[in-house]
Amino acid sequence: MAFLLPPLTGVVTRMFHDLFNGRLAIDIGITLFRAISAFSIAAISGITLGILISRVRPIRWFFDPLLSIGLPMPKVALLPIFMLWFGLFDASKILMAAFSASFQIVVTTWAGTRGVERELVWSARSLGASERQILWEVIFRAAMPQILTGLQIAMPICVIVVLVTEMVMGGQGLGDSMLRSARYVDSPGVFAGIVEIGLLGFCVMKTMEVVRRRLLAWHQETQKDH
Amino acid sequence: MGSVARSPLDQRERSQGASGGITISGVNHEYRPPRGRPVLALDGISLEVADREFIAMLGPSGCGKSTLLYLVGGFMPLQQGRIVVNGKQVTGPGPDRGIVFQNFALFPWKTVRDNVLYGLEKQRLPKSEREEIAQHYIDMVHLAGFEDSYPSQLSGGMKQRVAIARTLAIKPDTLLMDEPFGALDAQTRSLMQEELVSIWTQSPTTVVFVTHDVREAVLLADRVAVMTARPGRLKEIVDTKMDDLPQSEVMKTRKYLDMVDYTWNLVREEAIAADSEKDR
Numbered sequence: 001m002a003f004l005l006p007p008l009t010g011v012v013t014r015m016f017h018d019l020f021n022g023r024l025a026i027d028i029g030i031t032l033f034r035a036i037s038a039f040s041i042a043a044i045s046g047i048t049l050g051i052l053i054s055r056v057r058p059i060r061w062f063f064d065p066l067l068s069i070g071l072p073m074p075k076v077a078l079l080p081i082f083m084l085w086f087g088l089f090d091a092s093k094i095l096m097a098a099f100s101a102s103f104q105i106v107v108t109t110w111a112g113t114r115g116v117e118r119e120l121v122w123s124a125r126s127l128g129a130s131e132r133q134i135l136w137e138v139i140f141r142a143a144m145p146q147i148l149t150g151l152q153i154a155m156p157i158c159v160i161v162v163l164v165t166e167m168v169m170g171g172q173g174l175g176d177s178m179l180r181s182a183r184y185v186d187s188p189g190v191f192a193g194i195v196e197i198g199l200l201g202f203c204v205m206k207t208m209e210v211v212r213r214r215l216l217a218w219h220q221e222t223q224k225d226h
Numbered sequence: 227m228g229s230v231a232r233s234p235l236d237q238r239e240r241s242q243g244a245s246g247g248i249t250i251s252g253v254n255h256e257y258r259p260p261r262g263r264p265v266l267a268l269d270g271i272s273l274e275v276a277d278r279e280f281i282a283m284l285g286p287s288g289c290g291k292s293t294l295l296y297l298v299g300g301f302m303p304l305q306q307g308r309i310v311v312n313g314k315q316v317t318g319p320g321p322d323r324g325i326v327f328q329n330f331a332l333f334p335w336k337t338v339r340d341n342v343l344y345g346l347e348k349q350r351l352p353k354s355e356r357e358e359i360a361q362h363y364i365d366m367v368h369l370a371g372f373e374d375s376y377p378s379q380l381s382g383g384m385k386q387r388v389a390i391a392r393t394l395a396i397k398p399d400t401l402l403m404d405e406p407f408g409a410l411d412a413q414t415r416s417l418m419q420e421e422l423v424s425i426w427t428q429s430p431t432t433v434v435f436v437t438h439d440v441r442e443a444v445l446l447a448d449r450v451a452v453m454t455a456r457p458g459r460l461k462e463i464v465d466t467k468m469d470d471l472p473q474s475e476v477m478k479t480r481k482y483l484d485m486v487d488y489t490w491n492l493v494r495e496e497a498i499a500a501d502s503e504k505d506r
């Protein structure tokens with residue numbers, strides 16, 4: 001068996017080809033749409049659940065063991081169930097990715113809200129804040145660095161899981177294109193896909209970093225750089 | 227409009243005059259950490275603070291001064307005894323009792339200005355008025371020019387001054403201050419002491435002032451309560467009302483120097499007791 005390693009020029013030519021015939025834009029667009037949808041769902045539900053867990057004892061009681069079981073589990077293993085319930089199109093891919101990524105967000109949100117200094121909550125209370133204001137204006141804000149860390153871990157998980165579901169289920173996107181190239185032993189296509197995925201990942205991670213720096217302008221970590 | 231807004235205020239002041247001050251009776255507090263053995267921090271504290279009196283608390287580190295302040299602030303549930311502030315039994319925190327925490331507890335994601343504004347926003351004052359008040363207190367603690375800095379960009383003493391401004395800005399009826407000048411250099415400390423005295427002379431409020439500085443306590447307070455080493459009990463209350471002189475003059479009087487000496491000895495005894503406790 002011979003390894004098929006295409007020449008670099010072949011890969012680059014292929015990428016330019018994909019770029020100009022619009023293939024690349026469509027694939028990246030579809031994959032990105034799925035990943036971002038999944039990320040949004042995971043972020044909203046994960047942060048909400050994380051805060052609820054830290055505030056409401058029965059909810060904590062119920063979810064604590066589930067999180068311990070679910071966190072180390074490879075969630076994509078449940079893909080057949082998601083396919084069964086949500087069909088073969090976007091919904092199952094997005095929900096699969098959202099489900100996989102939400103665990104990180106729940107856990108970091110929970111840890112972040114739990115670690116808020118009590119004097120911080122007390123000062124808000126003695127300055128006249130209501131319990132609701134304390135939750136959003138103090139606890140949520142104080143937990144922000146950790147919540148953002150959770151989101152930064154969750155975003156690549158969304159991309160990974162979306163790519164995997166595309167490879168398994170088809171339905172366009174970068175993962176599907178790459179696997180299709182492999183099926184036709186089109187090695188420049190496979191490697192072009194890898195490079196494209198790499199570039200996509202790079203852009204996504206850098207965007208997250210910029211967002212983090214914006215939101216945490218007050219934090220010491222952002223001040224070291226200046 | 228003006229007179230309507232005033233009348234509840236007037237009533238409030240009148241009711242204060244009748245039964246103001248702080249009454250602490252038979253207060254115990256035991257910390258029960260989830261792991262490790264329970265710590266009795268306060269043991270049978272009873273103390274009357276008169277309306278608009280300035281009382282200072284002295285005592286060795288770990289004797290329960292912060293704990294007592296937290297209980298008066300209503301931040302922790304009372305385990306035993308009773309605390310009444312301005313005629314109302316303490317059941318929780320409220321803006322009637324302003325507190326300056328030992329570790330500042332500033333909101334790190336808010337700028338200096340927004341930290342000071344936070345309490346004012348909760349009082350539903352018009353925006354321009356809020357900003358005027360905030361600026362007034364920022365100027366007062368000599369932080370003009372740092373309005374847009376975040377706490378992480380400030381020195382310890384500057385953070386402490388922000389915390390003081392934030393608390394004073396809401397004009398609480400009762401001021402609880404936990405070593406508010408602890409992180410300041412000698413000159414700034416002396417400036418802030420004068421500032422506090424002038425605020426207090428203009429509109430006297432009940433003040434409980436925790437400090438480690440005996441001279442500061444004697445200089446500022448009407449009475450100084452000295453606490454014992456842990457578990458905190460009241461050792462002695464020293465009357466330290468000084469003559470009505472400027473601070474620099476007071477500090478030269480015989481009475482002041484004797485008072486400092488006397489109080490210093492009380493505190494020293496307890497510091498030694500606390501030290502030998504540790505060795506055991």
Ligand SMILES: Nc1ncnc2c1ncn2[C@@H]1O[C@H](COP(=O)(O)OP(=O)(O)OP(=O)(O)O)[C@@H](O)[C@H]1O
Binds near residue numbers: 259288456
């Ligand atoms: N959260 C806590 N859990 C357990 N024990 C505590 C807690 N906070 C304080 N203590 C204990 O209670 C005692 C009193 O603490 P407190 O903070 O009131 O002392 P303090 O007089 O303010 O000391 P310092 O002058 O150093 O600030 C300490 O000896 C400490 O061991």
Ligand SMILES: [Mg+2]
Binds near residue numbers: 291292293328404
């Ligand atoms: Mg203390």
